[in-house]
Amino acid sequence: MNDKYLTVSAITRYLKSRFDNDSNLHTVFLKGEISNFKAHTTGHFYFSIKDQGSKINAIMFRTNASKINFKPADGTKVLVTGRISIYEATGNYQIYVDEMQEDGVGNLYIAFEKLKKQLAQEGLFDQSHKKQIPKIPKKVGIITASTGAAVRDIITTISRRFPVCETILFPTLVQGENAKDDIVRNIMKAKDYDLDVLIIGRGGGSIEDLWPFNEEIVARAIYECEIPTISAVGHEIDFTIADFVADLRAPTPTAAAELAVPNMIDLEKQMNQYAIRLNESIYKKINYQKLYLDSVKNSFVIKSPMIMFENKKQGLDLMSNKINELITKLISDKKNRLDNLKNNYVIKSPEILYQNKALILKNVIDKLELLNPLNILSRGYSITYKDDKALKSVKNLNKNDKINIKLKDGMIDASILKIKEDK
């Protein structure tokens, strides 16, 4: 019953024979990226080849492995030729690689992206560093091949747009191994030709053709170049590192020339435009001043200065009236005051004053009279002195003390017989 079941080895052997008998799998050309690459001590290479969608195991025996001309590593894009079969022990299918070479174009793209990222981080592409392309250059430098479409397009465009300016061509290799050094050398050389702008570029081509413009030394040379640079490498779509580093990128050589020099006709038109605007503004200014002057001329005062004078006169009259008024008022005030004073009762009968004073005096005299001690005396009173001091009391007096008594009409000297003090 169970003899219809196959063993694993049997089925694997069957599959292997199917693989081995399929001629398509005898020599397969494969493109992809190396991953988990291991070089075994025996000298055999074990790795896999992958792309975005899939992966296949690969093995390269020492004899073939020793013949390759590059150092395989994970991530390297490669082109391999080999036979595909099944390794029974594991049941996996794999490619037995006979030949392997680097996939040039693939690697170039990797290198391009890597350098672009690095230079971007370093700030070589920063907009702030880019220099302004002069509007009206005097001398335009051109770094490209001395033959071919690029130089022809650039020079004919410049001659058509702005024949006044001078172009200086630095014949340069734009393709091949030593192109990059030639470009750098010419960029350095361009410094001493007092250029206003520098166009660096070439016509279209494959990524390999344009590769010199992706080289790091070219990028740095352009970055450090003091002259404002316009890059024009390849066609519309191709963007090289040079394009990112240059101060301005033009899609084609012709466009580069158009960006580098103004168009004569535009300039002339601009000049006329300026002339018109100038005339307009000065006319407006003069006209404005004229109108202003007219209005001043017609102004009332200028027209009949006499009026101004009359105003002045009137003003004067007003003032003089005012002054007269003031003066008369002042005088009459003063007069009134004087009259008042005259009628003043005192002035009229000054004797009032002294009568008044006389009355006062009389009172004072009467009072004095009253107080006059002599009067008292006349009424029988006397003043007793002891040692010239009026006595008021019998105290501290002694018998036989000398005293003198002042009467109305004379003085008595006496001595005390007896002291009787009132109780």
Place this chain on the structure above:
Amino acid sequence: MAKKFEEKVSDLEKIISTLENGEVDLDESIKKYTEAMKLIKECDEELKNVEKNVNKLVAENGELEDFEVEN
């Protein structure tokens, strides 16, 4: 010629803007106006007397030689 030319053009633009917003008094404006017209005349002349377009080529020894484009 171009450097001066470009400076002349920018001076021209400055004068025009000052005149157009009218801040300047009469005699100053007239002075500026004449100056501007002189500039325009000079710029025009420079554009008019078109020298033959000079294309040079830097030879190996660094010398400049004439260069004709073969079209």
